[in-house]
Amino acid sequence: MNGMLIVAQKEIRQILKSRNVLASAIIFVIVFGGFSSLSTLTSEGGGGPLDQLVFTLVPVLGIFMGYLFSSQAFLREKQGGIVETLLCSPLSLREIWMGKVIGVTVPAYGLTLLAAALILGLANSLSQMTLLPSLPLIAHLFTTVPLFIAATVGLLGFAQLLLGLRENQILNFAIIFALIFLLTMSQALFGSGFTISWVVVGSSLAIAILLLIATSWLTRFLDKERIVITIP
């Protein structure tokens, strides 16, 4: 089996066995997904606000899942020193990094889809009519969202491997504040007249692809020496 997939498989298995982390992620999904949909749908009716909510909130939830799981896959392994054993294997650093990104993205995306399903289900149960997501929104959920999660996980993993313990602590605070800001402001940033068209979805997909390419390009600055020197 390809080295990258071996690492990915191991990460998925580990995340699925991390009950505490999974529980935190599910609680987060229920709280933010549920309450956001309730507040949106009780203030305005119809499918427009629902599309907007799913379009903005679901990627942010996905990014949060990615953050939660990447801390397990990258930072925790570095803090525990186990990353050195991986570096002593014949796998290249890029294979290790990519394997971890895939391994974190898959469960994070799975939970994100669950969040989307929860929001949609809740909306339908509260509304008198059947609310179906628009086609551009479905495309957004199945293309842009996983790419955004992968790009974020890749970037976080890169930073967590590259930085020392203190810098990583500062980074964690910054990410948590940024996520809270995004969760509370995501809809306001786009405005109420905003509609989810193919152009909007295409543009966000282009941004996600560019971000992923940039993240992948950044990994050339990662080296084993830097990682091993910053192991606490």
Place this chain on the structure above:
Amino acid sequence: MTHAIETDHLTRTFGAITAVANLSLSVEEGEVFGILGPNGAGKTTVVRLMNGILSPSQGKLWVYGKDPVSDGPEVRSMTGVLTESPSHYERLTARQNLTFYATMSGVAEEKLPNRVWEMLQLFGLEKRADDLVGGFSKGMKQRLALARALVHEPKVLFLDEPTAGLDPGAAKQVDDLIAELSRQEGRTVFLCTHNLHEAQLLCDRVAMLNQGRLLAMGTIQELTSRIWQVMSVDVDLLTPLPSDVLEHLKGLEGIAIESAAPLHLILRVRQRDLIPMVVQEIVHGGGEIVRVSPREYSLEEVYFAIQKGDFT
């Protein structure tokens, strides 16, 4: 001839700190080679350099003729490493941990289950194969780490403080396993330790480092003879030695009497080869020997003499 490991003026600095300075050594295939030194002597840096995780600031090194920097993956597929603080995936079982490393290190899929099971048996972990590693004792984790380092059958095994933090029983178990691996399987072992008893037990040759500098290298016997040019020999007698025999011994080239009690002599001989002659002279002169014991220096005595600067 290609050495298993060879370094040539290997130097590694971190800013103003020199972790390894001008280290030149070679390790033969099948040898158990020990690197001894206090904390901060540069032992871990040497292991990291040899696995291509760190690059040398100066000098060169080869593992089976390959440069770990330019041929990193090839070198790492030949080596197994037990790091100073080996950790595991605690939410995975022992079997899953080993399978992951074996697959990653290129063990063929059809051989995988057998190889993993073989390792679990060898290290006495077969009954806990499907238990989560998080519940293992420190000794079991260390044995699992050794199994992990060996699962892909590496040619060279790097062990960085393999018994650090283990209780005496667990440490002995690990030491016995290392001895078995080197003696029976002929594997090259590069052992970094500050446990002198362990080094004496396991190593064919040792190198002593301090602040990155090589202080001495050789077998314990070689190092002993270079520090103490004369050897002490205790001779226990059944009856007092006739005085003419004592005088005769004094006159022999390379032999001096350190003390002479009626039933116990301490002699200083220049080299080990002279001991049979001493025995012969005593017996010939009518002396009745109960026991002759040349004083063997422990690695601990050698180590402290070298660290003190007694080495020539």
